[in-house]
Structure formats: C-alpha cells, structure tokens
Amino acid sequence: MKRRPRRSAPATLTAVVLLAACVLVAVVAIQMLLGETPWIRYDTVTGALHDTRWSDVVTAVAGAVAVVLGLAMTLAALLPGKPTVLPLRGDPDSGASRRSYRSTLRTAASTVDGVSGATVKLKPRTVFAKVSTGRTTTDGLADAVRHAVEHRLDQIGPVVRPTVKVKIRATRSTS
Known part of the structure; x- marks a missing residue:
C-alpha cells in the first residue's frame, strides 16, 4: 500500500525537459546527416561557449538557476509529502x-x-x-x-x- 505521494510532478517535468533536449539533438543530428541546414549549428554553439567567460553575468545566472532547480528537485525527492x-x-x-x-x-x-x-x-x-x-x-x-x-x-x-x-x-x- 502506497502511503506517500509518488512525486509524479517533478519526475514528469524532468522527463519532459530531457525528452525535449533529446529530440532537439536528434533532429539536428539527422539534419546534419542528410546534409540539410540544421536548426542549431554546431559551430555557433561551440563558438558561443568558447567566448563565454566564468566571470560573465550569463554564466553566473545559468549556474544559479541550475543550483536552484537542483535543490528544488532534491527537496521534492527527500521531504515527505501529504500522506495519500x-x-x-x-x-x-x-x-x-x-x-x-x-x-x-x-x-x-x-x-x-x-x-x-x-x-x-x-x-x-x-x-x-x-x-x-x-x-x-x-x-x-x-x-x-x-x-x-x-x-x-x-x-x-x-x-x-x-x-x-x-x-x-x-x-x-x-x-
């Protein structure tokens, strides 16, 4: 008997985000294999990442967002919810x-x-x-x-x- 909630909302959200990222990578890879112009060019992404510095505001904001999302997901997994x-x-x-x-x-x-x-x-x-x-x-x-x-x-x-x-x-x- 399940006495606690299953935490389906955080799991679903994580699965949808990962599925979207995987679909995007697969579509771009297929476009590159077929010789078409990809939605996102590999050279553009690597150039933007190479030009980004650790001291940039964008890097700090992205890191803070990742930390907050990670903590929220960890708390959702560890803290007990209302008993069902x-x-x-x-x-x-x-x-x-x-x-x-x-x-x-x-x-x-x-x-x-x-x-x-x-x-x-x-x-x-x-x-x-x-x-x-x-x-x-x-x-x-x-x-x-x-x-x-x-x-x-x-x-x-x-x-x-x-x-x-x-x-x-x-x-x-x-x-």
Whole structure:
C-alpha cells in the first residue's frame, strides 16, 4: 500500500525537459546527416561557449538557476509529502484515503441538526470543520458538531487521533 505521494510532478517535468533536449539533438543530428541546414549549428554553439567567460553575468545566472532547480528537485525527492493513505488501528495494512476520510468527517458534521453545509480540512494532527447554519443563535452547535466528528473518528479508528476544531458561520444575523 502506497502511503506517500509518488512525486509524479517533478519526475514528469524532468522527463519532459530531457525528452525535449533529446529530440532537439536528434533532429539536428539527422539534419546534419542528410546534409540539410540544421536548426542549431554546431559551430555557433561551440563558438558561443568558447567566448563565454566564468566571470560573465550569463554564466553566473545559468549556474544559479541550475543550483536552484537542483535543490528544488532534491527537496521534492527527500521531504515527505501529504500522506495519500492515512493508517488505521488494527491491521498494519489498513488505511483510508484522504478523500474518503475527509468525506466521511464532512458527512458526520453535516448530519448535526441545524447545519446547512460543512467543509473539512485535514492537517497532520488537527481536523478543521467549518459549518454554516441558518440559525440565529449558535449556542451549543459547535459542541454538537465536534461531538459528531469525534464520534465518527472513534468509529474510523485512526492511528493518530487528531483534535477537532469547529468554526460556525451563521448565514442569518441576530438583528
């Protein structure tokens, strides 16, 4: 079971850039073999590189861009991303996807009497529930939503039990 993201965006970006460079080199090589005028002349590239000095601004900027891209790719590979599957108690291979986890908690918050809509955000150790209501007084509604979400968390049984924070938004004013 894959519990972490696969880092497909940096891998895809790297593959596309390398593919474009390889296609360009192949096209130029084929043009040279066929005796046609290539898109990029070898003499022009080598002449430009030969005339470039280490102290030039272009060289420093190109080096800085290469370093930043290399560090970004290294950090993307080493730092963990958001888990795609949240582990559950019991069987070590049991887990729930973030989407289904969030959906079931949103449903639990929406079933509370007086709640007209709910959104749930998952953080590593906290669940944020934002609910809207048509009530003019919201006394006790946050506690009821918190209790409903915590009850659903007890049923799900995550390995790391998050704390639940609730924010109420009343669509009707008291005046």
